Amino acid sequence: MSVGQPVVAVVGRPNVGKSTLVNRVLGRRAAVVEDVPGVTRDRIAYDAVWSGRRFTLVDTGGWEPDAAGLAAMVSEQAQAALDTADAVLFIVDVLTGATDADEAVARVLHRSGLPVILVANKVDDARSEADAAALWSLGLGEPHPVSALHGRGSGDLLDAVLAVLPEAPRERFGADTGGPRRVALIGRPNVGKSSLLNKIAGSRRSLVHDEAGTTRDPVDELVTVGGEEWMFIDTAGLRRRVREASGAEYYSSLRTATALEAAEVAIVLLDAGEPLTEQDQRVISMVVEAGRALVLAFNKWDLVDEDRRLTLEREIVRDLGRVAWAPRVNVSARTGRATDRLAPALRTSLESWGTRIPTGRLNTWLGEVVSATPPPARGGKVPKVLFATQAGVRPPRFVVFTTGFLEPGYRRFLERRLREDFGFTGSPISISVRVRERGERPRP
The missing domain is CATH 3.40.50.300 (P-loop containing nucleotide triphosphate hydrolases)
Known part of the structure; x- marks a missing residue:
C-alpha cells in the first residue's frame, strides 16, 4: 500500500459482496472471494486508481457490531479500518434489504463523521433498483445501485468516491522508509x-x-x-x-x-x-x-x-x-x-x-578444491573442471565450466565446500554445470 493516498474503507455485513466489489474496482482477483460468509477476516489494503486518481481500498471482514468470539475480532478489524479512513463504502445486500445489523452499522458510521457512500449491491437489473431505493431508510443519503459481480453501476460509484475524497489523506499509514x-x-x-x-x-x-x-x-x-x-x-x-x-x-x-x-x-x-x-x-x-x-x-x-x-x-x-x-x-x-x-x-x-565472490578468488578456491578432491570418473573419463563464474546474486548462482558431466553428488560437495569457506548462512545457492563443446575455447 502506498503512503500519501486517500483511504477508502469497505465495510458491511458478511457475504454482502465487499471483496467482489474490491476485485471489480481493482480489475483483478486480488481479494479472496467465495460464496461462504466470513472469507475475509483481516483488513487488507490495495492500491486502486480511477480517472487518473490514486487511492487505497481497505477490504474488511464482515462487520457485526454485536458479534462475539471470532466474529467480534473481525468486527474490531473493520472498526480499526475507520480510524485511518478518509471515506467509507458501506455495502448492503438489496436481496435481503436493510437488517438490524445494517442499521446498527449505519448508526456507527453516522457518528464517525466520515463521508459515507451507501452501496446497494446485487442490483443485477432494472427491476432491482426499486429495492435499492428502500435503503434511503438508513439515513446515509442516496443508495448507489451496483452489481459488483457483473460491474453494473461501478463506474458511477467510483465517480462518487472521487467526489468525496480529500486531496491528502487524513492519516498516513506509515512513513517513507526508503524501502524496508x-x-x-x-x-x-x-x-x-x-x-x-x-x-x-x-x-x-x-x-x-x-x-x-x-x-x-x-x-x-x-x-x-x-x-x-x-x-x-x-x-x-x-x-x-x-x-x-x-x-x-x-x-x-x-x-x-x-x-x-x-x-x-x-x-x-x-x-x-x-x-x-x-x-x-x-x-x-x-x-x-x-x-x-x-x-x-x-x-x-x-x-x-x-x-x-x-x-x-x-x-x-x-x-x-x-x-x-x-x-x-x-x-x-x-x-x-x-x-x-x-x-x-x-x-x-x-x-x-546478496554476496558476490570475485571471479579470481572463486577460481583460486575452485582449483584448490578440485586438486584435493577431483570429480568422479564418468564413462571411464574424469571430467576436467575448467573454471567457474558467479552468474548472479539474490540468490547466489554459480556456473562451473567442465569437459564433462559432473555427478549430482559432486555438485553437492562443491556447494558444501562453498558454504564452509564463504558462509552463505541463510541463503540458498545454486550450482549449474556447462559442458564445453568441442572446439570451444575456455574463458578464464
Missing part, C-alpha cells in the same frame, strides 16, 4: 504467524483465534525489529499443494506464493511442540525453490520441555538437513521471547543472499 526489506512470514496453519506479527508490531494487526486458518489474505505490516524497519507479510497457512487446494484456500495459496515472490527473505514459523510435518517441509521447499533467503523460527518455545527439545534436535538433523544452512531462532509469540533475535538472523540471511 520485505519479509514473508509463512508456515502451516495455526503455528502462530499472526500472533508473532502482532507481538512484534505491538498491536493486534492480524486476527488471532484458536480456529486454524483465520488469515486468508497476505497482510502487510511495517514494524520495527532490532532498531530497523521491516515490511512483514503475514500469510495464510498452507495446508496442501496449490493444485490440491480448492475454493478460498486455493486463492489464498496463490496469494501466499505471490507474497513469497515479492519478499526478499522468509521466516518459516514451525511449532516447536509438535513433530515436523510434511506441510512444514513443503513450506520450506517453497522458499528454497523461490530462491529467497530463509530464517527458521521455532515458536511456542516457552512450552517445550527438555525431553521435547532433545527429540526436536533429532528431528531437525533428520528432516531439515538440506537447510542446515538456515539460521534458527527459538521464539515465543505469546511471551515475546527472543523475538529481538529475529533481526540479526534476517540481516545475516539477506547479506548472504
Whole structure:
C-alpha cells in the first residue's frame, strides 16, 4: 500500500459482496472471494486508481457490531479500518434489504463523521433498483445501485468516491522508509504467524483465534525489529499443494506464493511442540525453490520441555538437513521471547543472499578444491573442471565450466565446500554445470 493516498474503507455485513466489489474496482482477483460468509477476516489494503486518481481500498471482514468470539475480532478489524479512513463504502445486500445489523452499522458510521457512500449491491437489473431505493431508510443519503459481480453501476460509484475524497489523506499509514526489506512470514496453519506479527508490531494487526486458518489474505505490516524497519507479510497457512487446494484456500495459496515472490527473505514459523510435518517441509521447499533467503523460527518455545527439545534436535538433523544452512531462532509469540533475535538472523540471511565472490578468488578456491578432491570418473573419463563464474546474486548462482558431466553428488560437495569457506548462512545457492563443446575455447 502506498503512503500519501486517500483511504477508502469497505465495510458491511458478511457475504454482502465487499471483496467482489474490491476485485471489480481493482480489475483483478486480488481479494479472496467465495460464496461462504466470513472469507475475509483481516483488513487488507490495495492500491486502486480511477480517472487518473490514486487511492487505497481497505477490504474488511464482515462487520457485526454485536458479534462475539471470532466474529467480534473481525468486527474490531473493520472498526480499526475507520480510524485511518478518509471515506467509507458501506455495502448492503438489496436481496435481503436493510437488517438490524445494517442499521446498527449505519448508526456507527453516522457518528464517525466520515463521508459515507451507501452501496446497494446485487442490483443485477432494472427491476432491482426499486429495492435499492428502500435503503434511503438508513439515513446515509442516496443508495448507489451496483452489481459488483457483473460491474453494473461501478463506474458511477467510483465517480462518487472521487467526489468525496480529500486531496491528502487524513492519516498516513506509515512513513517513507526508503524501502524496508520485505519479509514473508509463512508456515502451516495455526503455528502462530499472526500472533508473532502482532507481538512484534505491538498491536493486534492480524486476527488471532484458536480456529486454524483465520488469515486468508497476505497482510502487510511495517514494524520495527532490532532498531530497523521491516515490511512483514503475514500469510495464510498452507495446508496442501496449490493444485490440491480448492475454493478460498486455493486463492489464498496463490496469494501466499505471490507474497513469497515479492519478499526478499522468509521466516518459516514451525511449532516447536509438535513433530515436523510434511506441510512444514513443503513450506520450506517453497522458499528454497523461490530462491529467497530463509530464517527458521521455532515458536511456542516457552512450552517445550527438555525431553521435547532433545527429540526436536533429532528431528531437525533428520528432516531439515538440506537447510542446515538456515539460521534458527527459538521464539515465543505469546511471551515475546527472543523475538529481538529475529533481526540479526534476517540481516545475516539477506547479506548472504546478496554476496558476490570475485571471479579470481572463486577460481583460486575452485582449483584448490578440485586438486584435493577431483570429480568422479564418468564413462571411464574424469571430467576436467575448467573454471567457474558467479552468474548472479539474490540468490547466489554459480556456473562451473567442465569437459564433462559432473555427478549430482559432486555438485553437492562443491556447494558444501562453498558454504564452509564463504558462509552463505541463510541463503540458498545454486550450482549449474556447462559442458564445453568441442572446439570451444575456455574463458578464464
